[in-house]
Amino acid sequence: MTTSVLAGLVGAALVGLGLYGLVVHPHPLRKLLAFNLIGSGVFLVFGIIARRGAAAGFPYDPVPQAMVITGIVVAFAASAVAVALIWRLYSETGHVTLDPDAWTNPGPESES
């Protein structure tokens, strides 16, 4: 088993782990973490495509690698917007939850 196949399998495992976390965690920040795991798993799978595409004297294919670099930065930008949305949700409602029933309650102080 070569390094690139092993890394690809790690990528597959990361996608699976992230998907599980995305479904079971109720907290939006935990969902965001899990979503980032899925993202980096996908990047890793793309990375082995880059490694297999070695040609023209390069030990890798530079195009997928450049796209992964772009992807990592875009994934961070999306995470930042998600965090801002969660923060606003919290400051508006006093809850950080995606459960629609909780929004009808007035706020954290009245809960016990």
Added chain:
Amino acid sequence: MSVLTFIDIGLSILVVTVAASTIVMRELFAAVVSYVAYGLLLAFVWIRLHAPDVALTEAAVGGGVTGVLLITAGKRLVPLRRTATEAEPTLILKVLAATLAALVACALAAAILMLPDEPPSLAPEAAAAASGPGAGLGNPITAVLISYRSFDTMLEKIVLILAVVAVWSIGTDRAWGNAPAPLRQARPYPAMVFLAQALVPIGALIGIHIFWVGADAPGGAFQGGALLAAMWMMAMMAQLAEPSRIDARWLRLALVAGPAVFLVIGLAGILMAGSFFAYPPNLAKPIILFIETFMVLSIAVALPMLVAGPPNEGLEP
């Protein structure tokens, strides 16, 4: 089996274990810390895939800056610890989710094991680009980013600006124009102030160096910009610097400088070299470095503003 094989297997197990711990940890903070460690470990996997440029980006942006973002968010949402105890998912849901996740992972693994033997590759085209319009750049990744796929790279900078605009817009109307909340509310420890004072100048130099060598060696605008951004955030955490007001003119100019310079030079390429984003061959390297300088500036400003979040209502009007 060579030593490297053992390292690969050990690293793979470590990465998957740390990733699993970010999912199963009970405490949000512990999960975030695991995620930062995971980002750094993943950088080693990228090095093993002969991708040092990606490794630098993953370590700086994927692990470092995302980690700061999540830790800051977790701290700001501290009061909700009491309220966050909502219904845990039932066992049936957990089993169903685990089955679904395992199925997806197995399908992906099968696809990886069954990849065609003749891998498709754009490397020859990239090599042509590196020796053509991106002439003079020893690092093929930088050549691809700035020359072969320059339009992608410019649009990605615009995505960064759009994200900053989105984050600012999420704040309340009354807060518009104010500075974001400080990254750290409490007084910083003396050790932290000292660390920031000692590290920020050195880190800024290393960031500029990584950008400069990026033309010929692993590194470049993203990685250097991310490092500069990290240094600014560090200064803000030690309260040596305050987040800028979001209506500050210098801030907005710095944000749009990268894509604006990129776009203007791309348009000038129509006149000077015959096509959009084409560079005259004998001037390619200075032009590319000129574009990258402004991109570094934009990245170094955009990333901390994304971490700092929406403008704060509580400060002076």
